[in-house]
Amino acid sequence: MAFFDLFRKKGSGPRPDGRADRGLLVFEHTSEVIRAEKVLKDSGREIRVMGPPPEIQKGCDLVVEFPLMEKLDVQRVLAGAGLSPLEIVPVTGPLLAPVDLFQVKDFGDHLMVRAANMKLTVDKQTLVIVNVSGGGCPDVPYIAARLIGQRLGEGPAPREIGHTLCGYALDLAYEEMVRRCSP
Template identity: 65%
Template sequence: MDRGFLVFENTSEVIQAENLLKAAGWPVQVMGPPPEIQRGCDLVIAFPLIERLNISRLLEASGFTPLETVPVTGPLLQPVDLFQTTDYGDWLMIRAANMKICIAKATRTIVNISGGGCPDVPYLAAMLVGKTLEEAPSPRALGHTLCGYALQLAYEELVRQCSPS
């Protein structure tokens, strides 16, 4: 399937546009932009290019006009993976943007939250550390900053990687 990128001015617009598009049922994904199209913030929304017109209409009607819409036309325009996974043997850490979440693999208990510089990071850590992935609340429900958003992405990736195949 051919894809395109929606490039926005700031992270807040990316988050709101992602929520809007997912609520409308489109399979979109927030990613790091390839170096060739880095403008605005450090995130883009990848979307099915065949839906470009419908997605553009919905975004414009909702007041979220992207800076530009870029078709993915070649291997140089591949998005940058937002996630870094580090396996420390007994522990597994996922980093998304500037936020890190680490679990004890045997128990799936969150043992550390770190990174960022947003004021809600200590609160997010206090609410998540010591809980299993199943018990922990969604970081997105607790935090409302870029750090909270990045932690949500890391949390979702951790859950995905720890799910039985």
């Protein structure tokens, strides 16, 4: 561990010596982000899909955050899958920090997780999905009909039955809800 790392808060951005710990992969289309996430996770990488910082005005509404130290290997893995990011940006300051995709609201008896424009709400006692809302993609009503009334973790995950950005965002909300509701 470097001397400066002793005084750094986890996830606080670049180190005092100016070196960034994390990088962002910027892609043109959401489908590329989804493929990159799968390829990188399958290769054992610790990555997160996040919202892009406001300073990055190109590409889609998602970025992949990765350990910058692994940049060359990440590029090699992506190239092997036929993926090429528009840009690889080091997180060099708080203004370039990616935005967390999740917003959580506790309604007392119910808990709602929002990811991008999709919301998933469960009954906190029974863990039954009581509402799915948001998005404008054609598969949202079908996904909602399949999920509402199901206990969290039982039945299909949104990614298994949806095929659009809304289905992907709902799956992120679903996975976050599972994580938050696990004992």
